Amino acid sequence: MAPDVRVVTFNAAAGNPRITTRQADFLQLPFYREALESVPGAPLLALQEVGDEQAAALRRTAAARAGRVLQMRRPKLGNALVIPDRYLVLSHRRNYYVVPQLRGILDGLRGRRPNWRQFGELRMWIEARLRDRHTGRDLTLLTTHISADGSLKVPQTKAIVGRALAAAARGPVILAGDFNVPAHNPRGRDVEAAALIARLRDVGTAKPPGRENIDYVLTAGFEPVSSRLWTGDSLSLPGSPNAETVSDHYAEDDVVRYS
Numbered sequence: 036m037a038p039d040v041r042v043v044t045f046n047a048a049a050g051n052p053r054i055t056t057r058q059a060d061f062l063q064l065p066f067y068r069e070a071l072e073s074v075p076g077a078p079l080l081a082l083q084e085v086g087d088e089q090a091a092a093l094r095r096t097a098a099a100r101a102g103r104v105l106q107m108r109r110p111k112l113g114n115a116l117v118i119p120d121r122y123l124v125l126s127h128r129r130n131y132y133v134v135p136q137l138r139g140i141l142d143g144l145r146g147r148r149p150n151w152r153q154f155g156e157l158r159m160w161i162e163a164r165l166r167d168r169h170t171g172r173d174l175t176l177l178t179t180h181i182s183a184d185g186s187l188k189v190p191q192t193k194a195i196v197g198r199a200l201a202a203a204a205r206g207p208v209i210l211a212g213d214f215n216v217p218a219h220n221p222r223g224r225d226v227e228a229a230a231l232i233a234r235l236r237d238v239g240t241a242k243p244p245g246r247e248n249i250d251y252v253l254t255a256g257f258e259p260v261s262s263r264l265w266t267g268d269s270l271s272l273p274g275s276p277n278a279e280t281v282s283d284h285y286a287e288d289d290v291v292r293y294s
Contacts, residue, residue, distance in 0.1 A: 043079070051084075059091075066286060066288065077121065100120075101120035105163055122165040123168060172293060175206065180215075188216070207254070209257070209291070235255055262288070
């Protein structure tokens with residue numbers, strides 16, 4: 036039987052001024068260490084809101100290790116993929132949501148007060164084509180952080196889900212990230228975005244205590260095996276004694292199996 040594939044998606048909250056965890060300290064978290072050190076069972080790590088200090092630490096650490104780190108950034112914030120050496124990186128792409136951003140801005144200017152803060156934020160995606168050295172199978176891994184504004188959210192989600200579905204024509208796909216769409220009872224424009232998300236299989240079955248889940252691990256060509264959230268004292272860092280203070284998001288840790 037082919038070995039299972041583990042993936043963790045996590046928003047490190049560098050964009051939230053109420054979260055005071057030092058960005059460089061995030062590399063001490065267990066799933067970061069596992070991915071960077073390529074230990075057996077290490078996860079594919081999809082990160083959002085990676086601050087400058089963390090980005091620099093990821094680059095330095097990756098340079099001395101066998102795995103790979105792929106990043107896409109805008110001023111002070113970015114996304115990253117950490118890929119253990121179980122997976123060979125065959126190719127990778129990354130970009131900003133240019134056309135979806137323009138479409139969203141035009142939509143947002145119609146009939147309501149524009150959300151200029153969200154309109155000015157460059158959102159981005161990273162895509163990596165991988166070969167699983169344990170099985171010889173190829174798969175695609177994507178990460179993104181979708182805008183919180185409804186007018187931008189829908190075209191951005193449409194674009195990244197379309198990219199994932201196109202990759203699914205070649206083999207298994209994992210799309211992991213912060214979609215800013217509540218998993219339960221979406222309203223307004225979130226309903227449109229949720230319908231797009233539903234075109235892929237959500238393998239995250241764990242429910243966050245006291246928070247609405249907006250982080251997803253979406254797949255095609257995989258079956259869910261297990262799902263957990265890192266909550267409470269399962270995570271701690273200097274000055275941040277539990278997962279609720281480390282970030283305003285819980286890390287979602289899912290295990291999947293090739294269909």
